[in-house]
Amino acid sequence: MYVPSLNVRLSYRLSDGIHIDMVELDAIFSAISLISVHHISNPLIITDSLHAVTAFSRSSIFENSLVHICRDIVANIDTSITLLWVPSHIGLIDHNFVDELAKSALDFPSINRVVAFDLTGICVLLKDHYINLWNSSVPKLSAGRAYHTLFPNGRSSSENLKPRKKDTTITRLRFNNCRLNKYMHKIGLRTSSLCDTCNVSEDVAHFLFQCRKHASLTSLLQDAASAAKHSLSLALVLSQEPFLSIIYNYISVNNIAI
Numbered sequence: 001m002y003v004p005s006l007n008v009r010l011s012y013r014l015s016d017g018i019h020i021d022m023v024e025l026d027a028i029f030s031a032i033s034l035i036s037v038h039h040i041s042n043p044l045i046i047t048d049s050l051h052a053v054t055a056f057s058r059s060s061i062f063e064n065s066l067v068h069i070c071r072d073i074v075a076n077i078d079t080s081i082t083l084l085w086v087p088s089h090i091g092l093i094d095h096n097f098v099d100e101l102a103k104s105a106l107d108f109p110s111i112n113r114v115v116a117f118d119l120t121g122i123c124v125l126l127k128d129h130y131i132n133l134w135n136s137s138v139p140k141l142s143a144g145r146a147y148h149t150l151f152p153n154g155r156s157s158s159e160n161l162k163p164r165k166k167d168t169t170i171t172r173l174r175f176n177n178c179r180l181n182k183y184m185h186k187i188g189l190r191t192s193s194l195c196d197t198c199n200v201s202e203d204v205a206h207f208l209f210q211c212r213k214h215a216s217l218t219s220l221l222q223d224a225a226s227a228a229k230h231s232l233s234l235a236l237v238l239s240q241e242p243f244l245s246i247i248y249n250y251i252s253v254n255n256i257a258i
């Protein structure tokens with residue numbers, strides 16, 4: 001933070017893992033606190049964070065708690081504060097200077113300002129933690145590798161497979177935990193792991209891409225891949241539409257137990 005008229009320069013090394021939006025909000029909070037404590041008149045806060053400016057323009061109880069705290073402080077001081085957004089790196093000398101101040105704080109030996117995480121920040125941290133844990137555990141695991149290959153960063157939270165039976169079917173194929181002979185034989189529920197038609201190991205790749213009995217499914221998948229200018233692969237057909245629907249519809253129409 002830099003106040004040119006008072007030649008005040010403040011830089012903090014914040015808690016690790018804080019989201020950039022939270023960092024920008026915290027800087028505005030610090031500026032408002034400074035204005036309040038030192039009774040600075042006609043204050044203008046310049047920020048390059050559009051997210052922070054729009055957060056103040058909304059009036060939602062779901063907004064970051066720091067926004068509400070800032071509003072409370074502003075409501076209790078005599079002067080009005082102008083918040084101005086400027087695009088970053090457009091050559092404003094003061095703005096560039098404060099950018100350098102912020103960067104210099106990265107070299108501080110320790111954190112000198114602890115920022116409380118909001119709910120979104122905690123969710124991001126937890127997700128990163130478990131993804132890292134998952135990635136580091138995979139070499140030691142005997143199960144789940146096929147799924148990890150498909151989704152090394154976890155399944156997309158926006159994916160919504162409906163009906164539930166579609167979700168179950170696709171998930172079983174992704175986990176290689178389905179009723180194809182290779183997997184049923186592994187748990188002792190089939191006498192052979194081979195495909196009844198082709199007499200080779202009946203795994204997910206065989207079912208989707210090579211089986212003579214399901215050649216029409218392979219053909220549908222191949223056509224869709226060609227139309228999208230992709231090569232046919234397990235990673236492709238088990239991760240996105242329209243492939244997921246093609247597979248599920250084929251399995252449903254032909255009443256195949258997966």
Ligand SMILES: [Zn+2]
Pocket residue numbers: 195196197198199206210211212213
């Ligand atoms: Zn076959």
